[in-house]
Amino acid sequence: MNLGYSDEQRLLSESANNLLAARAQKKDARDLWAEMAELGWLAMPLPESHDGLGQGAVDVAILTEAFGRHLASTDYAPRIVLCGGLVAAIGSDAQKAALLPALATGMAKPALAHAEENARHDRAHVATQAARTAGGWRLSGDKIGVLGAAPDRFIVSARIAGSLRDRSGIGLFLVPADARGLRVLSHATVDGGQASRIELKDVELPADALLGANENAFEALDRAVDQAIAAWCAECVGLMEAATAATVDYTKIRIQFGKPLAVNQALRHRIADMSIQCEEGRSMALRAALYADSADAGARARAISGAWAKIAKSARFVAEQAIQLHGGMGVTNELDIGMYLKRVVALEAIVGGADRHLRRHAALSAAARAA
Amino acid sequence: MNLGYSDEQRLLSESANNLLAARAQKKDARDLWAEMAELGWLAMPLPESHDGLGQGAVDVAILTEAFGRHLASTDYAPRIVLCGGLVAAIGSDAQKAALLPALATGMAKPALAHAEENARHDRAHVATQAARTAGGWRLSGDKIGVLGAAPDRFIVSARIAGSLRDRSGIGLFLVPADARGLRVLSHATVDGGQASRIELKDVELPADALLGANENAFEALDRAVDQAIAAWCAECVGLMEAATAATVDYTKIRIQFGKPLAVNQALRHRIADMSIQCEEGRSMALRAALYADSADAGARARAISGAWAKIAKSARFVAEQAIQLHGGMGVTNELDIGMYLKRVVALEAIVGGADRHLRRHAALSAAARAA
């Protein structure tokens, strides 16, 4: 057992944090995505067989933790971990060759279109239909919460067989952004990003649009989403630590009744609680990363949902209290402090809230007890 | 609308508190029950037709609030409000004449035997069977949580018809303490009182043992239990206020690091929260009392369970924090401070916890929305 970072990991953490801090300070507007490609960050979790570096969830977590700390790059997990992970896991050789190297260089910008209205984060909820045609497939249905600005293609989950929340019979389809019958309605997101709802109306696709010719892609999808959650757990740790640090700084400088706010014991204890939750969050994010690639799907799912249940609650607490302790300034757009909360809210919308994951954990625990 | 006490009510509150405070100070060991009978307290909620005073739930609450404040008389609500209330509500004239005047003078000491193993506070859970016989009834079954020391008779709920949790088909039977086939196993209770488990094995009863010849006593039972809960809500308010006052006194006197504990802002805010919960508890107990006698059973049940859900949680918080703020002394039997918590735990065991009543409230709300 050894839970320390390797020298390479320490170096990665330092360079990621330094780079992002410097960009933030200089208000550097150059394309971060291109720079990340250059630095090899995009290639990190992708397989070595296709220009990737084959690194694991702990390395990804080092990166996303830095993103959280500097409120940067919300595209990494959905594009690299989710889309990249799915293609690497079940894509055909041709699909991998077409997409993975392009992901590593930052050229490809795919987006996973999976969530639907009324799904409430049930990952098997797929109403979008995929019908077999002479030439391949015809897709119809609506998707929501498709993350990222201007995707160049979508990986769309659609039901080939079974009923609404069956785990079997779900396929993933590669759909180009300019496909006929596809309508993309983009909207702003609470965390300052972009997302879209997409409508598919009789979208005709060739036979090889089905990822890996796999008509039961649920397991792969479930695993990829869990891996993305591990990355988001780490992002929340960075975010919580940054929010707490900003609050410590503010309460030390802000004078009320002739003394710094930070001398008030009630606020000190609040800050102690924020720090405790940062530490517990760090433990749970690490745990999530260590289980994210596990072969035991039940253990992985329990570790991921447990971590997220804890971290979502902690991050909401820390982000809300950071605002509270900033007083009036906290509820304005003049400081960044509200951005932490907005990002947490966005992640809960994407991943599901603490309640949802506590229920998943309890259901998995009951299943484990019964087994 | 007028939520102030009448002069009579103010007087009742003062005399009850003065009497109990004086008894506590003198460690007066004379029989409180006899004194309460003399003062007319036992007669208060009983009907005027049978030597009672016909007073309402608000007056009872004034009394039980004083009991809570002085950790006195845990027998009042189960004996007078529950047993007395049930006999008054559905008893035959003969049963009323036999029991109510004797309750008012303190001579009769009945106990309700209703709870059963695995009931989990579902009031319709009655497994005890009542079979018709030539001469009347034969009862068999086990009861738990029968409150009070050395009862002279029991009011036993038993199923005449229907299955385990049906609301219909439940009767209440008067069973003398010396009935053949009845076994009483008494035990100490966490709050320093006495209770028993009773076992009924083919207990033969005459036909007129069935209270009011009523074979569907659930409504009456449900209402009587709600009325007892209203009394216990008020008891908790007295208890919370006493625990908070004791804590305020202690933290002002106790010196740590050269200053009274009470100067610490973290403790001050805790005490503020305790006080807030006392005030909210007072509001909810009053609300419970005002709804306890309501003809609208749904509104009554919602008000009672809402009040208890709030008060059980608040009382647990206040009693636990009172111990915490008393430090080491709080966790010993040397001070009374632990008794507040023990009484709250006992009441939750009797009434069901906040969770249980929040669920009842939610179920009633859903039913109200559907209607």
Next chain:
Amino acid sequence: MELAFTPDEIAFQNEVRAFLAAHLTPDIKRSHALTPSVFSDPPVGNHWQKLLYAKGWAAPLWPKEYGGAGWTLAQRYIWEVESALAGAPSVTPMGLRMVGPVIMKFGTQAQKDFYLPRILKAEDYWCQGYSEPGSGSDLASLKTRAVRDGDHYVINGSKIWTTHAHYANRMFALVRTSDEGKKQDGISFILIDMDTPGISVRPILTIGGDHEVNQVFFDDVRVPVANRVGAEGQGWSYGKYLLEFERGGAMSSGRLRGALRHVEKIAAHYRDGERPLIEDPAISLRLSQVEIDIDALEMTELRIMSSLQTGQNPGSVSSSLAKLRNSEIKQAITSLAVDVLGEDALVWEPRRPLYELNEPLPLEEDAITALPEYLNGRAYTIFGGTSEVQRDIIAKVVIGL
């Protein structure tokens, strides 16, 4: 003791319901519902106040001699509950409930004659110049200075968190007229015309994306001495009077109840698979929890009202408690609403005012304000005295140290 209304009160309740049925049009309701600010948008609130004025109901608690409705507290309570449940806009408190009572109590006859009718008729819109950058909870440390120059004060400094300053034509402000003695001394209460030269207003956007508050700058702003209310240097006590009036006068449970009903409405049309979210056990328990919390606050408010009616003083614990619980319950409601949105809590709509947009919204109208309301609502536990300050106040009274 009696929770039920008297026959007179029931008659009044019916009158209120009839008035709301007749005058609270779907348009007004919609404008109010589509305003995610902490306060009603000024045009919406003003329009509503004018309708109330026509009925003689603009100022529930003002005495009749000043054009008030002269209601009993029970009548006002009925009004608050009914209008909140019906979805009526809230009228800005700045004139009617804040500066109005101060002018009434401490103003000159000329001030009363001029200002009070204008407040009543919504001819003036007031903003409050109290907080300053750097003061916050420590209000008495304010630094905006008013220096006497003949018949005028010359004002320099800056106010912050000034709600609707970009809309208001008048401000009541606390300004420093002396540095002698305690910091609470030397503060004066002054009425300022917002179009006086030297005043500039900088918008501050809240985290929900709304323009409610501002920073106001004073650069040699000349205000007639006649605009001072009461004695020079006594402003702090007037300001405190006003704050107590603001807090103790709150009857907030009706509005909370209305907000909870709105969440139930959203929860009834959002679904988890086939099941309406309102039937989800976790959601229904949280709805019940909030309902119970509102019940408790309502009874507390009624108890306060009952003791006020009999001439008793409910004390500062009551007003701090009501402020604290009201703000916490409000936040619980907005959190619950965001959780009901589920995946839709990602969707951000920055355009304002929402009720004037002609293009389609990215979410249902019922749901679109939940997210900015949650975010803006973080202010509930900050503005008007933070929750921490309220707990300090309660502890001080309870502990006596």
Next chain:
Amino acid sequence: MELAFTPDEIAFQNEVRAFLAAHLTPDIKRSHALTPSVFSDPPVGNHWQKLLYAKGWAAPLWPKEYGGAGWTLAQRYIWEVESALAGAPSVTPMGLRMVGPVIMKFGTQAQKDFYLPRILKAEDYWCQGYSEPGSGSDLASLKTRAVRDGDHYVINGSKIWTTHAHYANRMFALVRTSDEGKKQDGISFILIDMDTPGISVRPILTIGGDHEVNQVFFDDVRVPVANRVGAEGQGWSYGKYLLEFERGGAMSSGRLRGALRHVEKIAAHYRDGERPLIEDPAISLRLSQVEIDIDALEMTELRIMSSLQTGQNPGSVSSSLAKLRNSEIKQAITSLAVDVLGEDALVWEPRRPLYELNEPLPLEEDAITALPEYLNGRAYTIFGGTSEVQRDIIAKVVIGL
């Protein structure tokens, strides 16, 4: 980075399991399970320690030269988890983990030679004389006085919260040998024979009805100067060393996990109608919540261990955090257990020790300790530094003011 054990560690884990299977008899488990105190009953813990001693495992972290097991931290962690999950008694920390390390570090050779083997073999039972009536969290204000008289100190005063003083034959105590300078100065660390004339022990019952703690009175108690550890007036620093050792050395997640498994066991046989309580949604969510909290604490403890292994100092935030969370989670578990009891939480069994009763208990053996454990467990957030003090410590480090 690697969460899995090494092959050596797995071999050790197997050895531990084999040892437990062979020596942890149902009787020992039952005695431990039926002890609702915060600490194991001394006879039970002592018996277990003797079995461990025979295996060479009595002192996991003592160096081998003193008869310790000389384990790595990972081995100790494996031991703690396995023995807790198996339901083994806990060994009193007073000798092995508290006074032992102090004697080892600051004691004379004679003290080491005499005391350490006796601690190891459970021949001595120690109690801790730190707290005094009136001191509490402000330990340095202690007043028990030791006045030099030739080769003896004459001790007068009183100690309180003295765990197992009624059983112990020795006490290590902080006593005041001087009033000069800061209150932390002038404190000495002294070893006292409990049968010295002038010592009397008054039992204090906890709210669960258990006799764990006592008040100890000293009336002209003569203790040889040779029983002082280290220099006169330096006792405070030794005491602090011990406290840090006590907190940082905690590996509590295994024991929490064992306690949670026990609650699951009760929840599986209590029923709501026909349904086992463990299938009740509210109960199963609370079980998951606690499990997750234990997972977090476990990872935190492993992270602390990992940094200790590489020679880093995990700092005082870590030890306060572990103490704080451990105590809060313990309390959550005991609360949950009481809620699982339902109606049975009314039943009170005051007889002790429960494992020696021959009459039938009023509840199932699995359930009988839940209520006194909940009540006694209120002490978790008080003793060993209150939660409030832990938060003060964390805030001080984090804020730096």
